[in-house]
Amino acid sequence: MSQEPICPCEELIHPRRLFNPPGRDTLLYRVGEFATFREALLQARPGEVELAGWRPSARGDLALQLLEWWAYLADLLTFYNERIVHDAYLRTAASPGTVERLVRVLGYRPRPGLGATGLIAALSSSRTPLTLPRGLAIQSKPGPGEKPEIFELDEDTLVDPSGSLAAEVVVPTNLVDRTDVLLRGTVSTLRVGEQLLLVARDWAATSTGYQVVTVAKVSREKDSRGGAVTRVILGKPITAELLPPGATTAPATSYRLLRAGQTALRFPFDTSLSKPGVIHLESIFRNILPGDWLLLSNEPLQLARVKTNSEEITFVPKSPPTGTLPIPIPHTVLTFELATLAAPPVVSFAWQEVGELVDEPPKSVLASGLELALEGPLPLPEGATGRHVLLEDSTGQGTRGLATPIGDAATHHVLISEADPPTVLTPPLRLLHNLLPVSRGATVAGEVLGSGDSSLAGQSFVLQKSPLTYLGEGAGYRSTLIIRVDGIEWKEVPSFHGQAPDARIFVTREDEEQKTRVLFGDGVRGARLPTGVENVVASYRHGSGADAPEAGTLSVLLQPRPGLQSVRNPVPVTGGADPDPASKLKQLAPRSVLTFGRAISAGDYEALALDSPSVNRARAYWTLDAQQQRPLLRLYVGDTLEAKKSAETSLRAASDPQRRVEVLLAQEKPVRLTLEVVMDPRFDKEDVEEGVRLALLDPETGLFGVKTARIGTTVYDSQIYEACLRVPGTLAVHELRFVLLVPSKGDDGKTPLQEQLEDRPDHSPGEGGFYVVLEEQDLTLNVKEAAPHES
Template sequence: MTADCSCTSGTSGTACSGGSGCSGCSGCVDELAAANLPGQSELHWRTAPHGAALSRMRSWLAGDSQPLDIRSLSHQGTDDPAIALLDTWAVVTDVVSFYTERIAQEGFLRTATERDSVRQQARSLGYELRPGVSAQAELAFDVETAPGSPEVVVVPEDTPVQTVPAPGKLPQTFETTAELEARGSWNSVAAYDRTPQPFGFGIDTVWLDTTTSGVKVDDRVLVVGSERAGVAEGDAHSDAHEKWDFRRVTAVDVDPPHTPGWTRLTLDRPLGYRRSRNLVAEKDVRVHRLGQRLNLFGWNAPDPALLDSTKVTSWADFALKAGDRRLEIDGDVPAIVPGSWVVLEQPGHTEAYQVESVTPDGATKYALSGKLTRVTLDISEHLDDFDRNHALVHAVSRELPASWMPRPDLVGSTAPGGGHVLDLVPTDPVLPKGREIVVTGTTDTDESAVEATRLTAAASSVDGVMTITVDPPLMNAYHSGTVRVRANVAVATHGETVEQVLGSGDGRRAFASFDLRRPPLTFVRSTTAASGAVPALEVRVEDVEWTRVDSLFEAGPRDRVYIVRQAESGTTTVTFGDGVHGSRLPTGAENVRATYRVGIGEDGAAEPDQVRLPVRKPRGIASVTNLGPAHDWAPSETLEEARLTAPQRVRTLDRAVSVTDYEDFARGYSGIGRARADLVWDGRIDTVVVSVLASTGEAPADSLVTALRDTLDGARETRAPRVVLPAEVVDVGAGLRIDVDPHFEVPLVRAAVETALLAAFGSMELATPLAASAVLVVAAAVPGVVSVTMPELTGGPVDDLLVAEPGRWGPPAGSPAAAPRLLPAQALRLTAPLLDVQVVAR
């Protein structure tokens, strides 16, 4: 609506004269008030548009106080020179009225459209628009381990590493935030992935701690323990004589999934005799591969009856004698050595023996002549049950590394200690407390994952296992064989260091200001500032560091302080005091210097393995990379966000007392896009549950949640229990059919509907429901859409309304039997894969 001041006075009933009293007449005031109700997104303040201005001037000409010849002009057309002149001035008033409305609109926080207007109004409340936050990445350094390489390498603070730029992009610089002591033994520490291998009844798999065992399919293995090895000749027969298993290998898997460095043997049948009398080795169990299949000497002797049936019916000493521990093996087999094992096998009978002595020899008997190997066995039990013609000798045993097997349990969130404790292969020295580490591995869902965490206690090494305690805990559950801990890790933030001489101080100048030459100024994460970010800027005057403050208002005349202000162009200005509010600069030549960093926001959103070009590589460092993507970056604050968060400074005063304060405080934190606070009863006490989403609409990183929690703890009432949790993002879908105007292109309209729906519902507020009618309204508003069917929503129990839960106490979604706990608020998110927009065929 346009305010038209050609009104009628409420008291006289005559037309408003448009004079100086017009702005105060009740009709004009009432009409302007009606046009500018509270909560409007734009202001209506055009008090003198062309038609209204010309009408008011004609009314003045027609007034009773005017001469008759003047009054007669009021009825003339615009072709009359006098009226044409008035028409021209009406155009002028229309232009002035238009810009007056624009200026008035920029004077209100809700209606301002220029970012600088919002900035100035927010500044009057003591609030500075958030400029964004630089990205953070965990850089893993690899130390050279070749002979002669230094054992310890110190990576200095502010070591720059550049990204490998994507096509059309510029390289970005990341700099380490602290000094790092790196060692070759900490390059990549494996998880302790083994546990003693059991050999119980029914087991049909044997694990080998090697990938070069030499075992092949159809090989034979002997599983035997100290019970059988301790049996001597003359001992009474007992179960110890039978506690061994001889099996055939049916499958050999080298490096099975999630267990690199291991070999898995599958046996033809499980270990043991029967459950009631399993006869499985239990003490000091060893697994031997029997590498050669041999025969007894005389296995190929001819039947003596074929030679002379009247005189010889069998060869002398051909049968194996009871009580005789000697065995004659065909051929010279030097690989059979004392202490090794042999297994005699023939249909219906198998026995295992240990070799006590070996003598190479030769013989001429049984109509044969050749080499043989005489072997003395540890016992003679059942030896006479075998015959030379049918017995096979499995010999040349080699012990396999079968004492250990891969840990079957997962590492991380499902471990007994939760994700706080990790068992690693020991390093020398052990990992110290406070060290940043990166954990990589394959999760229980067969996905590769990377998590950054920190050691909260010095590692302890006991019995070949180094145990570390970390916080935050690991969120994923990993297969232990895939876990690697990169312990030469330094946190780096996006931004390149620049040194600049700002200028010369002049004691006569009040509020001296200097511009930083290179934009944009880097802002890094901070838990001491309510906004969550501080500029990476250091200003020195005559080599003395001055202190940055938010405002000069409370500064004294001798306080060496300055303020930082940013313009819409991205230029950063440093302003000093006037001698009353903050000290003036001392007079000098080029005595004001600044060291700052440039780079912020999405420019630093590096992908994994993209930050790997060291500008200055310390001696002894082989390589560096970021294993995970850069995170915790935040864009500059938008107009809509500023309109919402600027008044919060007045409401909260950087303190959190009420539940609403918690929500307002979190919303104003750099990097947080959505926030909600709920007071939840957990059965014992009321707890403030703060649920947050990152500015990208995704769940925030652990480091951002931790930083917000620490900052909030410094601003809240400490007696009030609180938790800060990443909000739960629930992906939902919608299906609808649209009828497209035949004058429009169908693919373009369909794409526009999808774009409009994703823009409207792709990042919803926390605990905000989604109704099918809301989807219909958005789709119907797209140009070219004639009609829309009622959408069907997916992702909830009903198809016309999806509900997002607030913070609450209860079991996690999908696990109704789990123990209840504090849960974050939910945020519904319409996603492209779940959006189905179909076009009605004509």
């Protein structure tokens, strides 16, 4: 009834021998398939004689058809048996909801999606302060393919008039080595070739602190706010002689740019009268006063300050010819403080300011430690020395910070500290001081869940809107759900464990579709619901997830308010998170049994950090604090500052306060990969190339993906080969080049990435580092078809 297989590889073995070593992500549980079951059914049983003469036929043989039906049925049963076995173990479970049901046995509750929170700014058109009510709804402007998101004001907030102040960055311009200066406004009196005096405002009659400059070119420009400025190009660079004694920089606003209003010649009839520190002028100059500046036409030009001004009469000539009288000539005699300087042929005086020197506006500034000059005073709460504000730059981006007034109150200067994030801003800037705390979620008020029945234990109801909004709180989270039964508010608790029989409590649980079920007590742990008609009422907010509006898009007021002009969000809201995926639950749920909410071992710290919102990876190292001579646990997390703060909050609540823990942001190590892939010509080339890219870069499963690349883990060439060879159609991988991109400071001060070939089979990112392929073009694939003899 059966034939010997033509090829040994076609041999059918039944039942299949099963072997499942530890650590596998899939299990072998099927004892057979259709072909093996059919083969087994066609084999004669030992001692069978009734069917010894039966020869099944491929045509019209009902007996053969019945056997094949049974083989088909056995194939289906073993297939589903294997799927059931997979879903019975946490490591291999794959069906939707199965992982959550398994971890529930451990008492582990998967973290639901969290709503983002943040600060936005209100601009008021009212002349008096106004109060914005809690629950004020603001909607985002969605991009292509996106849905709008609704945020609400968390508390009643008082806002001041306006709410916005123009801010100029105070960054002193060092004039030394510059070839130009900047004047406020439009200056039209300058001429090319004209000599001007650049001098410190507090010049103290020393040999330095000033310089004579020549105008080479004048151009009229606009500053970052559209105001007029005049740029004066100089014939030569400004030198260090501009620096007063002891100074290291020459700030532009500490200097004056002057033009001489008058000049005077030295007394021409008797030059011997003028001596060092004294000069006799050609005539009377009563407008020269003590303290005025004189520019002496010596070589080089020198500046001096007038000490005294007196008048003398000199008879010329001293020895007149016989019969003539000398001519009396009155003239001015000046003494100046630098008595060592020789009297020059010409002096310049009566200085007039050409224009006000201003600082060169920076093209970009780092927000941290920034000094700003505001167009008006910053309103401060009573008794406060500073105010939390938002800064918005010309691109609509910004940062949060604390603005503290400094210096003279009339100048309206503030210092920005606690910048978060410490981002780079592009002037001009605006300071927004009416801040509104908002969080994601649209309110559903007074939703009737159903009727209570005291005869029933453990009643439950499902919220109509989903997902329920949860907001991060400390190391955990809280829901926005409020339940009232017969008008009395009941309290939400994590579980019924340890609750009194009369406790008015409830718990919430999410299913695989993120619908929220509200569960009540059974009279043993938690009170039963009292009997009533539609007496169980819920108020809550719905909406959550990692997707959050970008800066500048959270600006649509759904409920216009009198006096409220608009709202702005130069800083994106943060803290939103998707529900924990099954892959994360498989990792975190077993660890939760070991940690029980407290951290002792390095693995505990990693587990608690990974259970924090926004944390994609974590790695803990024990080391020695050399200064304090005690153990130190150094925990690295990726990938953002938000993740670092989230991990710090979680560990603060769960770790031993006597044990020093340092949370650091992991350092990404960008790499560039080049490899040659030999493919089976029967496969599509584009499919093979895309498969290799996903095997290396896919965020969930790729070797260099966010969920896969661990901190401090060595990557071997063999792992790259293995990942590529798992792609269907890939036959071989050659010419692998693993290049590390390291920053190197260039001549222009920038830090370009420089290639550093790692010509070895193992690549270690070091403590706290992890490899990442930043751009898709950093993975270069040369896919070619195999020669006929190779395939």
